[in-house]
Amino acid sequence: MLSELLSRVLPFPLAFHPHSLLLLGVVLFGGTLAGRLFQRFKIPQVIGYIGAGMVLGYSGFRFIDETALANLQPFSSFALGLIGFMIGGELKISTLRKFGRQFMSILLLESLGSFVLVTILTTFVGYVLFGDMVYASALGLVFGAVSSATAPAATTDVLWENKTKGPLTTIVLGIVAMDDGVALVLFALATSIAGNLLGISTGGILHHLLMIGWEIGGSVVLGLGTGFILYRLIRNFKNEDRILAFSISAILLLTGIAVTIGTDMILAAMSMGFFITNFAPRRSKETFKLVEKFTPPIFVLFFVMVGAKINVSSLNLVILALALVFLLARFSGKAAGAWLGARLSRAPATVRRYLPLCLLSQAGVAIGLSIMAGQTFPGEAGNTIMLVITLTTFVVQIAGPVFVKIAVVKAGEAGLNITEDDLILQSSAADICDVNIPVLDEDMSISKVLGIFAQHDNLYYPVVDGEKRLIGIVSIEKLKDTFMAAEFSEFLLVHDIMEPAAYSCGPGTEAVEVSRMFKTLGINSIPMTGPEGKVLGMIEHRKLQQHFTKKIAELTRKADELEHS
Amino acid sequence: MEIKDFLREDRCVLLKSTRKNEVLLELLEILEAQKAVENMEELRKEIFYREQLMSTGIGLSIAVPHVRFEGVAAPIVMAGVSREGISDYASLDEKPIKIVIMIIVAKDCHRDYIRLLSMIMSHLKNEEVRDALVNAASPAQIVSILEEA
Numbered sequence: 167m168l169s170e171l172l173s174r175v176l177p178f179p180l181a182f183h184p185h186s187l188l189l190l191g192v193v194l195f196g197g198t199l200a201g202r203l204f205q206r207f208k209i210p211q212v213i214g215y216i217g218a219g220m221v222l223g224y225s226g227f228r229f230i231d232e233t234a235l236a237n238l239q240p241f242s243s244f245a246l247g248l249i250g251f252m253i254g255g256e257l258k259i260s261t262l263r264k265f266g267r268q269f270m271s272i273l274l275l276e277s278l279g280s281f282v283l284v285t286i287l288t289t290f291v292g293y294v295l296f297g298d299m300v301y302a303s304a305l306g307l308v309f310g311a312v313s314s315a316t317a318p319a320a321t322t323d324v325l326w327e328n329k330t331k332g333p334l335t336t337i338v339l340g341i342v343a344m345d346d347g348v349a350l351v352l353f354a355l356a357t358s359i360a361g362n363l364l365g366i367s368t369g370g371i372l373h374h375l376l377m378i379g380w381e382i383g384g385s386v387v388l389g390l391g392t393g394f395i396l397y398r399l400i401r402n403f404k405n406e407d408r409i410l411a412f413s414i415s416a417i418l419l420l421t422g423i424a425v426t427i428g429t430d431m432i433l434a435a436m437s438m439g440f441f442i443t444n445f446a447p448r449r450s451k452e453t454f455k456l457v458e459k460f461t462p463p464i465f466v467l468f469f470v471m472v473g474a475k476i477n478v479s480s481l482n483l484v485i486l487a488l489a490l491v492f493l494l495a496r497f498s499g500k501a502a503g504a505w506l507g508a509r510l511s512r513a514p515a516t517v518r519r520y521l522p523l524c525l526l527s528q529a530g531v532a533i534g535l536s537i538m539a540g541q542t543f544p545g546e547a548g549n550t551i552m553l554v555i556t557l558t559t560f561v562v563q564i565a566g567p568v569f570v571k572i573a574v575v576k577a578g579e580a581g582l583n584i585t586e587d588d589l590i591l592q593s594s595a596a597d598i599c600d601v602n603i604p605v606l607d608e609d610m611s612i613s614k615v616l617g618i619f620a621q622h623d624n625l626y627y628p629v630v631d632g633e634k635r636l637i638g639i640v641s642i643e644k645l646k647d648t649f650m651a652a653e654f655s656e657f658l659l660v661h662d663i664m665e666p667a668a669y670s671c672g673p674g675t676e677a678v679e680v681s682r683m684f685k686t687l688g689i690n691s692i693p694m695t696g697p698e699g700k701v702l703g704m705i706e707h708r709k710l711q712q713h714f715t716k717k718i719a720e721l722t723r724k725a726d727e728l729e730h731s
Numbered sequence: 732m733e734i735k736d737f738l739r740e741d742r743c744v745l746l747k748s749t750r751k752n753e754v755l756l757e758l759l760e761i762l763e764a765q766k767a768v769e770n771m772e773e774l775r776k777e778i779f780y781r782e783q784l785m786s787t788g789i790g791l792s793i794a795v796p797h798v799r800f801e802g803v804a805a806p807i808v809m810a811g812v813s814r815e816g817i818s819d820y821a822s823l824d825e826k827p828i829k830i831v832i833m834i835i836v837a838k839d840c841h842r843d844y845i846r847l848l849s850m851i852m853s854h855l856k857n858e859e860v861r862d863a864l865v866n867a868a869s870p871a872q873i874v875s876i877l878e879e880a
Contacts, residue, residue, distance in 0.1 A: 654789075662781075662844075663845075666838075
């Protein structure tokens with residue numbers, strides 16, 4: 167109504183349709199809600215987003231139709247750009263040097279493993295189903311090539327959600343980011359051979375390889391160039407808002423250019439992230455932190471759209487059989503290749519054991535390649551490829567994140583990439599409180615207090631009355647003052663030097679609140695009390711920081727140990 | 732900071748009472764009459780509560796009742812002398828208390844508080860000063876003895 171009225175009054179057309187805004191709201195809100203719900207049941211939130219997309223899309227209420235999907239498509243590309251940028255940020259040259267040999271051997275063997283096994287098995291099943299060996303071989307080759315791709319989005323989402331750190335995480339990030347490159351090369355070779363087999367002109371191998379060369383080379387040059395420009399722009403900025411605005415707009419611009427000139431947007435964004443993290447280290451940490459904070463709604467939108475595109479009604483037995491073989495062969499091929507690659511390159515035990523579980527996901531690239539195959543091979547072959555890949559992508563989109571989670575938990579890498587802020591958010595006063603601290607009675611003599619200070623390394627002690635209720639705090643500063651009256655100190659009591667306890671917290675008080683109290687009240691210690699003000703312990707600011715530093719060092723040590731396992 | 736900065740003739744007294752509680756109240760009544768402290772009832776409670784935790788009789792016939800108290804602008808030092816001695820004022824050496832120095836300092840003036848206690852202690856260590864105080868004939872004499880100590 168409003169838009170109609172406005173369009174009559176305004177001399178120019180409205181920039182947006184209210185329906186688009188409502189659509190965005192429903193998609194984001196519904197997706198986030200579903201993600202949160204799934205997370206509560208310890209299922210990766212990305213499955214919740216995809217589930218919400220299925221309910222809203224083709225398989226459900228069709229609230230998100232073809233037009234809506236077309237309208238929201240730029241967000242999807244933007245999300246892939248953000249994912250590429252964030253992954254690039256993880257690829258430090260030092261890491262690549264350290265894991266380079268492992269990256270290369272695992273990457274090649276897991277890609278080729280699935281390519282070979284899927285090609286052989288789908289060719290065989292295709293022959294059984296269609297009775298035509300040439301047709302089956304062509305199908306098998308394309309399926310094999312598509313099978314080698316692994317989607318970074320859902321995988322990295324699980325890694326980030328679970329704050330993982332360690333050799334498995336590093337290898338998975340590198341592999342999922344780079345095996346699309348291998349998939350593109352294999353696809354070029356496979357479609358050329360398949361085209362020749364079926365008698366369809368696909369432009370020849372050389373043409374395809376040139377295209378791939380342009381796609382990969384162009385993406386890298388474009389990404390590195392944009393990264394350089396972004397670095398020059400933000401290097402002197404102190405204002406976080408400005409850094410965020412330039413970074414996000416650079417990713418958008420880069421993604422847009424990559425799509426326009428026909429290069430790979432993920433690879434381009436990854437190259438930009440790679441440049442920033444390696445050649446602009448002074449600015450990189452905060453840039454990635456800021457961009458990361460910006461990503462959640464875009465990722466929700468992306469995964470809801472993935473779910474919305476899935477149409478479960480267009481399936482038949484042939485498709486189901488081929489899909490099943492594709493899934494089993496792909497998993498076996500990737501698992502065997504990854505295991506062998508890890509073994510040959512002497513990768514840590516956790517990588518050998520759990521990497522196969524992390525390479526299941528497929529998404530945009532697989533679908534994209536199947537659509538390309540659909541266009542290259544018109545008719546039944548093309549349709550079969552598109553339907554099978556759509557179905558298998560759906561299955562691995564749902565199953566992939568679950569397996570990634572199992573793998574990182576079993577490998578002991580979940581929760582190792584935690585910052586002090588994360589620890590504060592996860593803790594309550596009871597977790598950070600020193601419950602073994604001696605409690606001082608108010609009629610205790612200073613000489614006794616000196617003894618307690620000498621035996622313990624606390625600098626602040628709670629003081630209680632006769633009923634053991636908190637009444638004050640004795641600090642090292644106040645105790646130090648009594649040295650001025652050394653002769654009188656034997657007549658002084660705790661009561662004389664304590665400060666009244668104007669603040670306290672309970673065991674359930676969140677650590678965030680405790681941290682805020684330290685900052686806003688400018689205090690160094692907070693007593694923790696239970697029912698009726700009985701003292702349960704003491705939280706010292708100094709000890710709190712030591713506790714977190716120690717915890718983070720412990721987690722880093724654990725991650726380092728995993729590297730040498 | 733010196734004790735004389737806070738000594739006032741009208742806050743020094745030749746004590747009439749010979750019982751601990753009465754002596755403390757006698758000193759506090761002077762403050763009340765001078766309207767030096769707003770919440771006298773609370774101050775009374777604090778002084779007696781501190782004595783309940785441990786007597787402030789420190790030996791050598793000296794007692795130093797002391798508190799940090801909210802609502803006191805500058806430190807208050809009071810001196811009371813009893814030739815007869817205060818029989819029930821528990822002291823470390825179990826000798827009767829004859830000199831009572833009351834100190835009241837603001838809650839947040841912890842250092843001034845400790846310094847004053849230290850100064851009292853060092854002044855009264857001298858036996859001649861203690862004897863002179865016990866034999867003082869007037870508040871003015873108490874002030875001058877402590878100022879010269």
